[in-house]
Amino acid sequence: MPSDSEADAVVLDAVTHTYGDVTAVGPVSLNVPAGEFLVLVGASGCGKSTLLRLIAGFEQPTAGSVLAAGVRPVPGRGAGLVFQQPRLFPWRTVGGNVALALRYAGQPYGRERVEGLLARVGLHDVAHRRTWQISGGQQQRVAIARALAVDNPLLLLDEPFAALDALTRERLQEDLRRVSAETGRTCVFVTHSVDEAVFLGSRVVVLTPRPGRVALDLPIELPRTGIDPDELRGLPAFAAARAQVGAAVRHPEGVLA
């Protein structure tokens, strides 16, 4: 293996994935260095979820290779994953869902620990509730708390904030941006929102329509720490990046050509 990719948390090498005779994604080649916050943007159905599932080890590439931390990814080892749907276990309470994740990681899963994790995603007094007794946005936040329970070096998030109200979304975006900067975890984050992409990402990759390929690969040169979110959004560099990503999302083929 080349020495420079040893520091890479994720390496996609000419990855293609087909479902039956439908090519969902690829070929895509991407190196994600450790600590990077990579955001994938692209039209619906372009293969973003498929890419995340490949990195998580739930799918095997039809062609090319996927490496996470230098090895072929295995689900549940080294990567936390937030699916596009909450996928909570209805036979467990909200708190029980989070506790289960802690248990699998061999960590203490007492009440305080669980409530602390829930509080981190802005949920209070819901630990005893049944999963169907909370709103869709709250369910998604529980799913995030569940994925955050374990300190995996890699965090994969598939449109985690799509079902949230604007206020909560902004709060969680800020939270995630801060946490990722502080902990230096590698993140791969999927979204439809250009604004969210530029705000969160240290690098934004825009995909073409199906089969998804890289249309734009843009490093975001914005300060990651010590800056107020509103101030950040007001920076000219922020607006410039947003315009560039927005153009690529609207005309991905043009950028590719």
Place this chain on the structure above:
Amino acid sequence: MSTSLETRPVTATPGATTALAPPRRKRRILLRLVALVVLYALWEITARTMNNPTFIPSPGAVWHQLIVTSSVHDGVRGYSGHLLIEHLGVSLRRILIGSVIGVVGGLVLGLVMGTVTWIRVVTEPVVTFIRALPPLAYFSLFIIWFGIDETPKLWLLSIAALPPVAVATASAVLGAPTGLVEASRALGANKWQAVRDVVLPHALPEIFTGVRIAVGVAYSSVVAAETINGVPGIGGMVRDAQRYSQTDVVVLGLFAIGLSGLLIDALLQVAEKRLIPWRGRA
């Protein structure tokens, strides 16, 4: 065995029956009471007009037998030396033991069938075959093998109770929701943990339906099993009463079986609601 003719859909929300609007509930109870009274009246009238207690005993005669079989009179204890409640107790004990063995066996078998393909391929026809047999058909075999005491009866009930649970468990395990299994794997669950924490809980509602059917099958088989050396036991009591044309005792035995069956199914339903609050949510 089901307490009512209306079969509850599996997806019914928990507490759906209790959540009925109070007036509707009241009307239902009232309707049932009226139906009971009408049935009772019909019975009374038929018994009187036929005036043939061996053919149709009157409600009064059955009631009288309830008192006679539940007490010691002229030095005779109940019926055939046992009180009615003792007959019933022995039968219920057989049902309990047989059902527990059958349910546990069915659960294990169903789990294995649902997870290991070749075992499913091999055992599925066997289970379906046994399920199709009337329990009485293999009872003779058990008598040849195990004699006429408790052993063949318990074998019969266990074997009769096993297939419904095995089939329900296997199908539920096979239908495990990929999304949730993946979610557990993503959280770091190993294969066994995924089975314990996702596949099994997801299967529980269906398994419970299987258990209710199994207990029902055991219930209906016990009377058959007790036709041979079945005293004490409700089936043995009914069998003896039939020999001596004591139709009132036969009818009393039917009531004892039917009513205790209703009670047990109601208990199972309550247990189901408490144990599986997520029924219909997964």
